[in-house]
Amino acid sequence: MSTLRFYAVKASLNRAPVSIKEPIRRSDIFNQNVFNKVAMRQYLTKNALDLITEAIEKGNKIDRHTAEHVATGMKEWAISKGATHYTHWFQPLTGSTAEKHDAFFETIDEESAIEKFDSSQLVQQEPDASSFPSGGIRNTFEARGYTAWDPTSPAFVYGSTLCIPTVFVSYTGEALDYKTPLLRALNVVDNAAVSVCKYFDKNVKKVSASLGWEQEYFLIDNALATSRPDIVLTGRTLLGHSPAKGQQLDDHYFGSIPSRVMAYMRDLETECMLLGIPVKTRHNEVAPNQFELAPIFEEANLAVDHNSLLMDVMEKVAKRHNFKVLLHEKPFAGVNGSGKHNNWSLRTDKGINLLSPGKTPMSNLQFLTFFINTIKAVQKYEELLRGSIASAGNDHRLGANEAPPAVMSVFIGKQLTKVLDELETVTKGKLSPKEKTDLKLNVVGKIPEILLDNTDRNRTSPFAFTGNKFEFRAVGSKANCANPMTVLNSIVAKQLQDFKTEVDGLIAGNGMKKDDAIFNVLREYIKTSKSILFEGNGYSEDWKKEAKKRGLSNNVNTPEALRIKISDNAISLFESLGVMNRIESEARYEVEMEEYIMRIQIESRVLGDIARNHVVPTAVRYQNVLIENVTGLKSIYGDAFKTLAKEQLVLIEKISTHIEAINSLVTEMTNARKMFNQETRIDKRAMGYCEVIKPIFDKIRYHCDKLELMIDDELWPLTKYRELLFTK
Numbered sequence: 001m002s003t004l005r006f007y008a009v010k011a012s013l014n015r016a017p018v019s020i021k022e023p024i025r026r027s028d029i030f031n032q033n034v035f036n037k038v039a040m041r042q043y044l045t046k047n048a049l050d051l052i053t054e055a056i057e058k059g060n061k062i063d064r065h066t067a068e069h070v071a072t073g074m075k076e077w078a079i080s081k082g083a084t085h086y087t088h089w090f091q092p093l094t095g096s097t098a099e100k101h102d103a104f105f106e107t108i109d110e111e112s113a114i115e116k117f118d119s120s121q122l123v124q125q126e127p128d129a130s131s132f133p134s135g136g137i138r139n140t141f142e143a144r145g146y147t148a149w150d151p152t153s154p155a156f157v158y159g160s161t162l163c164i165p166t167v168f169v170s171y172t173g174e175a176l177d178y179k180t181p182l183l184r185a186l187n188v189v190d191n192a193a194v195s196v197c198k199y200f201d202k203n204v205k206k207v208s209a210s211l212g213w214e215q216e217y218f219l220i221d222n223a224l225a226t227s228r229p230d231i232v233l234t235g236r237t238l239l240g241h242s243p244a245k246g247q248q249l250d251d252h253y254f255g256s257i258p259s260r261v262m263a264y265m266r267d268l269e270t271e272c273m274l275l276g277i278p279v280k281t282r283h284n285e286v287a288p289n290q291f292e293l294a295p296i297f298e299e300a301n302l303a304v305d306h307n308s309l310l311m312d313v314m315e316k317v318a319k320r321h322n323f324k325v326l327l328h329e330k331p332f333a334g335v336n337g338s339g340k341h342n343n344w345s346l347r348t349d350k351g352i353n354l355l356s357p358g359k360t361p362m363s364n365l366q367f368l369t370f371f372i373n374t375i376k377a378v379q380k381y382e383e384l385l386r387g388s389i390a391s392a393g394n395d396h397r398l399g400a401n402e403a404p405p406a407v408m409s410v411f412i413g414k415q416l417t418k419v420l421d422e423l424e425t426v427t428k429g430k431l432s433p434k435e436k437t438d439l440k441l442n443v444v445g446k447i448p449e450i451l452l453d454n455t456d457r458n459r460t461s462p463f464a465f466t467g468n469k470f471e472f473r474a475v476g477s478k479a480n481c482a483n484p485m486t487v488l489n490s491i492v493a494k495q496l497q498d499f500k501t502e503v504d505g506l507i508a509g510n511g512m513k514k515d516d517a518i519f520n521v522l523r524e525y526i527k528t529s530k531s532i533l534f535e536g537n538g539y540s541e542d543w544k545k546e547a548k549k550r551g552l553s554n555n556v557n558t559p560e561a562l563r564i565k566i567s568d569n570a571i572s573l574f575e576s577l578g579v580m581n582r583i584e585s586e587a588r589y590e591v592e593m594e595e596y597i598m599r600i601q602i603e604s605r606v607l608g609d610i611a612r613n614h615v616v617p618t619a620v621r622y623q624n625v626l627i628e629n630v631t632g633l634k635s636i637y638g639d640a641f642k643t644l645a646k647e648q649l650v651l652i653e654k655i656s657t658h659i660e661a662i663n664s665l666v667t668e669m670t671n672a673r674k675m676f677n678q679e680t681r682i683d684k685r686a687m688g689y690c691e692v693i694k695p696i697f698d699k700i701r702y703h704c705d706k707l708e709l710m711i712d713d714e715l716w717p718l719t720k721y722r723e724l725l726f727t728k
């Protein structure tokens with residue numbers, strides 16, 4: 001009997017919900033472990049508080065003296081929350097978070113010690129971080145990278161550690177993390193959007209991008225999950241026959257949440273509250289044992305930090321509840337994978353959501369300006385947006401009839417399509433007063449009303465307008481949101497800059513009135529961005545053909561999708577915006593390609609191991625049982641055994657066929673790996689892994705899954721899909 005599997009099943013059956021402590025009023029504990037303004041008011045002098053507030057809001061530099069005050073206050077606050085250590089918390093290009101803890105404890109002489117934390121420890125650190133991916137920016141012999149405090153994201157205490165959000169840059173100033181380019185992108189979109197806002201409201205001083213992510217995940221009993229070497233090492237199952245029941249009955253989605261899971265969610269949400277992550281929504285997702293968690297949206301940099309922190313907290317809390325969280329985009333074949341919708345909009349310091357229609361025609365023209373510019377940006381840079389969400393895991397999801405396709409398009413709904421159609425017919429040049437009044441009253445002025453019944457949501461669209469925000473649905477569940485957010489905010493910033501230049505040109509050059517100029521430029525944008533608008537079924541084959549005709553990219557795998565990142569256009573775009581220089585763009589491409597290769601390589605090794613060392617020996621063992629049975633029948637019944645053992649004989653042969661196929665496919669896969677590992681060009685190596693090695697996975701899996709159906713359940717060593725997915 002395969003002991004581990006049955007031990008795991010038994011352990012999972014004996015679980016009860018873990019009891020937890022939870023406050024009734026979440027607001028009572030919200031932000032309790034965050035060094036936010038409320039805490040700062042307690043621990044800082046008024047002057048220090050004012051200076052740091054200004055630094056956060058206006059991006060001013062913080063001088064040493066202020067930093068010293070903040071460090072002391074922060075330390076005292078952190079100790080009051082039970083912290084003994086501090087860490088610069090950052091997001092290296094591995095996609096997860098990194099931390100190296102130092103104690104506050106310091107000796108002052110041989111006899112005495114104090115808790116110490118000064119400005120230099122707050123502001124800058126030099127972790128020996130030579131093992132993080134850098135895409136060649138840092139040679140290991142001068143492996144210096146600095147972390148530097150990001151005061152726009154508040155410090156927090158997690159466990160017994162004060163975590164200080166930081167950027168991570170090389171000695172020569174290049175970004176080695178996700179946060180640095182994101183902050184730069186948020187800064188350019190702020191400036192670009194403020195300039196455009198000034199057409200409508202001179203008083204706008206700041207525009208922030210907001211992000212509300214929706215995190216999907218699977219929750220599997222820990223004993224069951226860890227009994228599978230593929231889940232442990234790759235985060236997903238590499239084989240396993242579909243259970244008789246999957247998600248076909250649609251009985252999981254929005255269903256009642258299982259009690260063990262509910263305890264987990266409440267515990268997790270309590271942790272989130274303490275850390276200031278404003279989680280609000282929880283529900284079952286489509287696949288069995290799949291769930292979703294979503295917060296109230298926040299400023300994008302903070303939201304990205306919160307999502308990165310959340311993924312870490314989710315894993316830690318899961319352990320307490322004997323669960324394993326699977327954040328992988330496609331842990332199980334045959335049921336839905338997981339994504340992380342990125343809801344995005346822009347809001348002014350006056351509290352106006354620029355993607356929400358307002359009450360007056362003027363504010364609606366402002367809405368249309370940002371709405372149409374966003375569409376135009378996606379149309380121009382669709383391939384970059386696609387590249388921003390490429391990963392080995394997400395390749396399983398995009399275009400797999402459950403997630404949006406790899407073709408980027410924008411869905412806006414019937415009513416707004418009609419509005420754009422009408423705006424497209426606006427007179428070229430100066431508009432007559434009648435036309436303008438008409439437009440304002442009947443087109444622009446009507447938007448709030450029509451949006452109310454703009455309910456047709458198209459789930460197959462990767463980038464959909466949902467009333468007051470765009471929802472980028474193609475992001476993978478495991479992704480760091482910084483990558484797509486950096487690209488989206490950069491391309492919108494660039495587009496707004498271009499828009500401003502064009503409108504100003506018409507005003508100055510052609511003597512047009514502001515409104516006329518805006519209508520004229522928007523009209524042209526509507527005409528030229530049509531190719532990206534699509535309201536139909538994104539899963540259909542017809543759309544792929546149509547998209548091709550329209551000239552849209554369809555990069556179905558990561559190596560293809562990443563290529564755009566080192567195109568001259570992309571490099572000069574990011575360079576001109578000051579978001580990334582050439583070296584940084586090229587380094588990111590290298591890191592992401594390398595990561596892709598390594599992920600497929602690990603999967604390939606694990607699959608080879610499981611197939612040869614778990615599946616084949618089990619098949620042989622069962623075959624021997626059958627052979628013994630046939631020999632026995634023969635010795636009792638003589639020639640009649642051929643009829644009596646007919647089924648067994650067929651099985652014995654089939655098992656041999658599958659064993660033979662598995663062995664030769666694993667050899668073929670291993671040889672292919674050896675060959676492509678020799679390839680020095682990273683693009684060719686990645687393509688080899690993608691087009692030659694990865695397709696062998698499916699073939700090996702096919703034979704293993706067939707064996708799973710034939711072999712005595714008692715002998716099968718790998719925890720089955722039905723056990724993984726239906727144990728609650």
Ligand code: ADP
Pocket residue numbers: 210211212213214294295296297298343344345346353466468469471
């Ligand atoms: P769903 O897409 O599942 O129907 P909702 O549309 O209600 O859910 O919202 C999903 C997410 O969108 C939430 O995280 C919410 O905070 C976020 N969201 C709502 N408004 C905005 C906004 N203006 N900017 C960014 N995110 C937003």
Ligand code: MG
Pocket residue numbers: 214341471
């Ligand atoms: Mg959504």
